[in-house]
Amino acid sequence: MDNLRRLVQFLTAAITNAYLLFPFGSVIYQGPLKSLCHPGLHCYSCPSAILSCPVGALQNMLSAVRLSAQAGMIQVGASIVGYLGIFGALSGRLPCGWLCPFGLIQDLLHRIPSPKIKLPSFFNYFRYVVLILLVVLLPLLLVDELGLGQPWFCKLLCPSGTLVGALPLLYFKPNLWHNVGLYFWNKIFWMVVIILGAVFISRFFCRVMCPLGGFYGLFNRFSLFCLQFDEGKCVHCLACERRCPTGCQPYKDANSAACIHCLKCLQACRFGALAFKMRPGKVQALPVRSEK
Amino acid sequence: MAKAPIWLLILFIVLFIWGLNTGEIANILNSGTSICLSCIGVG
Numbered sequence: 293m294d295n296l297r298r299l300v301q302f303l304t305a306a307i308t309n310a311y312l313l314f315p316f317g318s319v320i321y322q323g324p325l326k327s328l329c330h331p332g333l334h335c336y337s338c339p340s341a342i343l344s345c346p347v348g349a350l351q352n353m354l355s356a357v358r359l360s361a362q363a364g365m366i367q368v369g370a371s372i373v374g375y376l377g378i379f380g381a382l383s384g385r386l387p388c389g390w391l392c393p394f395g396l397i398q399d400l401l402h403r404i405p406s407p408k409i410k411l412p413s414f415f416n417y418f419r420y421v422v423l424i425l426l427v428v429l430l431p432l433l434l435v436d437e438l439g440l441g442q443p444w445f446c447k448l449l450c451p452s453g454t455l456v457g458a459l460p461l462l463y464f465k466p467n468l469w470h471n472v473g474l475y476f477w478n479k480i481f482w483m484v485v486i487i488l489g490a491v492f493i494s495r496f497f498c499r500v501m502c503p504l505g506g507f508y509g510l511f512n513r514f515s516l517f518c519l520q521f522d523e524g525k526c527v528h529c530l531a532c533e534r535r536c537p538t539g540c541q542p543y544k545d546a547n548s549a550a551c552i553h554c555l556k557c558l559q560a561c562r563f564g565a566l567a568f569k570m571r572p573g574k575v576q577a578l579p580v581r582s583e584k
Numbered sequence: 585m586a587k588a589p590i591w592l593l594i595l596f597i598v599l600f601i602w603g604l605n606t607g608e609i610a611n612i613l614n615s616g617t618s619i620c621l622s623c624i625g626v627g
């Protein structure tokens with residue numbers, strides 16, 4: 293299962309970065325595929341990216357909502373929320389575990405031999421702060437005299453934007469170095485923190501800061517396909533907990549918002565106590581026959 | 585089959601279609617095809 297997941301992750305990353313003409317033509321891909329969003333976090337300013345970033349596109353729409361309203365067509369990012377919501381309603385955080393290119397980068401970083409640190413679970417709530425504050429509220433409310441906001445998550449934090457967007461662009465367009473300022477060095481700082489964090493703490497960014505993970509995580513308890521735990525088969529060996537990259541305890545809460553549905557726990561459980569399948573409906577109680 | 589995810593799915597499909605009808609696809613294409621310097625922290 294884990295090999296299959298790795299294959300899917302690499303294939304998704306390769307397809308997402310299929311524009312290999314960037315050193316010869318325009319620096320970024322400008323074709324029609326950019327009207328589609330990636331279900332994971334991948335900067336659309338990456339020279340090889342052929343899809344758009346849902347978080348970046350959503351912030352851009354929210355930051356320009358006043359202008360679109362003036363033009364008579366309010367654009368609040370409904371198509372992006374709907375698109376991400378379809379993934380969430382179907383499979384919860386499965387895109388985090390299987391499709392996200394930045395998730396793959398973190399998985400590879402965590403393979404670097406080093407002492408591994410367990411992250412206290414209260415850090416998990418910070419990603420909701422990032423989602424609400426940097427992705428929704430600040431782009432919507434902090435506007436200039438023209439009524440235009442800024443994509444604050446991208447501007448202040450997004451490590452994907454720095455690693456696969458800013459750095460390659462600065463390499464291919466050296467004249468951009470003139471625009472580099474405090475915001476850039478702030479992002480370099482966070483990128484270094486996140487990269488080092490990923491070496492020592494499994495899926496550090498996904499667990500603590502990713503707004504997309506925060507959004508998908510809301511669906512883990514309701515998604516059509518979900519993790520199901522059979523208590524009768526569990527021997528409490530804790531193998532599932534040891535293998536989990538996000539510190540979940542599937543025997544306590546099989547559909548925790550932190551679970552990225554990588555399904556490593558299924559592989560770890562030798563007793564078949566865990567399964568990933570369609571959520572069953574409510575079991576209806578049969579009418580009790582009264583015997584007099 | 586549980587009903588909640590089906591209703592959620594329908595809700596998000598409707599939201600997606602509504603967004604498409606307001607011309608959001610052109611907006612996504614526009615933001616994706618130009619290098620947004622503030623998006624990458626440069627500028």
